[in-house]
Amino acid sequence: MKILSLVAVVISLSALRAAPPEWPQFRGPDGNPTGASATLPDKWSKTENLEWTAEIPGRAWSSPIVADGKVFVTTVVTEGKSKPPQTGTDYSNEYMAELKKQGLSDAEIMQKLYERDIEMPEEVTVRFVLYCLDLKTGSVVWKTDYHTGRPPGGRHRKNSFASETPVTDGKNVYVYATGLGLFAFDFKGKQLWKTPLEALPMYLDLGAGASPALRGNVIIILHDNQKQQYVAAFDKRTGKQLWRTERKLGIPGEGSRLTSWSTPYVWTHSLRTEIVTVGPGTVVSYDLEGKELWRLNGVSPVPMSSSFAIDGILYLNGGPGQPVYAIKPGAAGDISLGKEETSNAHVLWAEPRAGTAPTSLVVCDGGIYSLTERGIVSRLDLKTGKASYKTRLGLDVGYFTSTPWAYNGKIFYLNEEAKTYVAAAGDTFQLLHTNELAPEMTQATPAIAGDRLLVRTESRLYSIRRKR
Numbered sequence: 001m002k003i004l005s006l007v008a009v010v011i012s013l014s015a016l017r018a019a020p021p022e023w024p025q026f027r028g029p030d031g032n033p034t035g036a037s038a039t040l041p042d043k044w045s046k047t048e049n050l051e052w053t054a055e056i057p058g059r060a061w062s063s064p065i066v067a068d069g070k071v072f073v074t075t076v077v078t079e080g081k082s083k084p085p086q087t088g089t090d091y092s093n094e095y096m097a098e099l100k101k102q103g104l105s106d107a108e109i110m111q112k113l114y115e116r117d118i119e120m121p122e123e124v125t126v127r128f129v130l131y132c133l134d135l136k137t138g139s140v141v142w143k144t145d146y147h148t149g150r151p152p153g154g155r156h157r158k159n160s161f162a163s164e165t166p167v168t169d170g171k172n173v174y175v176y177a178t179g180l181g182l183f184a185f186d187f188k189g190k191q192l193w194k195t196p197l198e199a200l201p202m203y204l205d206l207g208a209g210a211s212p213a214l215r216g217n218v219i220i221i222l223h224d225n226q227k228q229q230y231v232a233a234f235d236k237r238t239g240k241q242l243w244r245t246e247r248k249l250g251i252p253g254e255g256s257r258l259t260s261w262s263t264p265y266v267w268t269h270s271l272r273t274e275i276v277t278v279g280p281g282t283v284v285s286y287d288l289e290g291k292e293l294w295r296l297n298g299v300s301p302v303p304m305s306s307s308f309a310i311d312g313i314l315y316l317n318g319g320p321g322q323p324v325y326a327i328k329p330g331a332a333g334d335i336s337l338g339k340e341e342t343s344n345a346h347v348l349w350a351e352p353r354a355g356t357a358p359t360s361l362v363v364c365d366g367g368i369y370s371l372t373e374r375g376i377v378s379r380l381d382l383k384t385g386k387a388s389y390k391t392r393l394g395l396d397v398g399y400f401t402s403t404p405w406a407y408n409g410k411i412f413y414l415n416e417e418a419k420t421y422v423a424a425a426g427d428t429f430q431l432l433h434t435n436e437l438a439p440e441m442t443q444a445t446p447a448i449a450g451d452r453l454l455v456r457t458e459s460r461l462y463s464i465r466r467k468r
Helices: 002-018 090-101 108-118 253-257
Strands: 050-055 066-069 070-078 126-133 140-149 172-177 181-186 189-195 214-215 218-223 229-233 241-246 265-268 273-279 283-285 292-297 308-310 313-317 322-328 347-351 362-364 367-371 376-381 385-394 405-407 408-416 419-424 430-435 447-449 450-454 460-463
Touching: 002 172, 050 214, 066 447, 090 108, 140 172, 140 181, 140 218, 172 218, 214 265, 265 308, 273 313, 362 405
Parallel strands: none
Antiparallel strands: 050 460, 066 070, 070 126, 126 140, 172 181, 181 189, 214 218, 218 229, 229 241, 265 273, 273 283, 283 292, 308 313, 313 322, 322 347, 362 367, 367 376, 376 385, 405 408, 408 419, 419 430, 447 450, 450 460
16 A cells, blocks of 8 residues: 555656646636645745746736746837836826816816826837746746837836737747737747737727637637727637627727727637627627627726636626626627616626726635725625625725735735735635735736746746745
8 A cells, every 4th residue: 555655646746747837828727816736835025935036128017927837928128218107097087186277178188198198109119029938947048029119009107018918828829919910939939920910099098908818729819999899810820810800899989999908718618618808898708700699788998807717607807886797608699787687597696896997806715806906805705796895905005906816725915016915715804914025016917837926027027936
């Protein structure tokens, strides 16, 4: 028996060595950013459990992805000066109020806001760069420029020119830059193909942020803009467009040309595979040929959150003032809720006004956890949607853009100054402790690679791992 036990241990260890940690896309392989390793760290600082740090020049809010012992991350390097990042969004509202007191017209106020907050393509020259780093050491394996010149559109200083996270199939890495194109590279840095895409006007020149999705040999992108909103599929082997479906959403007038920063989600369940897209005011699901399956009105006109499924149920964050939804598989047609309704034949439950922005939801131990920009956290029951609690993380906790993540019975909330609030999972709120790195702007959602946590700040990538 002892020999058999030893053999089992050896086989288990060999299997672990044979399967390196993977984090192939934004929010991880399942769209729900959680980790499985029991040794993942819950405490860290600049001197505790910090395995390595790598400098990443430029600025981008894309997340790192991991495959085959490599970390891939994009950045944009600006020649000369670039408008500094903004903490939170309330400052713009306060500034607008000040301008109104000065008696400025709406056109003059808009011009002032643009001058302060928007960086237009003609103002800067940039380099879009893809980095490949060694997961164990953080050393740069290679880097390559995939565009040099003017950016394809403007950006709010809260945003970046590269907020879209790449995706990988474990052999190649696929980079999407909204309004610029799709790019494919092998793991040695060789460009395999490039598919240019037209630059379409984004709402108020705020920039983009929807990452690509990958299913089999198909790359899927969502591009909600002010000219023609669409969802499209491309062959990952050649970059050739397979289909493109123009979108007609449920907000009339100007609202039908608002922007979405939500990443499409490929939902595979017992009945079929769907492409779930959250657009301005409306969620629309498509089959793998781009044909509409169902739609749901009742989400934010400027959605930012991403969707995911747990045990065959789809979970949607409707945004501020909107519900969180749980959707059953097999829906068809318009499944929108009527006034005062919280469920129907296809909507398992909807918890009114539980939605948040700009962060997405995370599920852990039977609970759905949410986070607002100002640090209000909530827990909903996964099966019923009923709220367990809603509370602040504390006073003066700053602003939050990164999506929370979870592992080992703990929920992690990272603010925009690289400070992480760690709370216990469960139906009562309990703040355990806080972790601090260098006080530097942080908006990217971290990646979890085996027993490592990868945290990106404005200029650095940190590998956090328990010392052995």
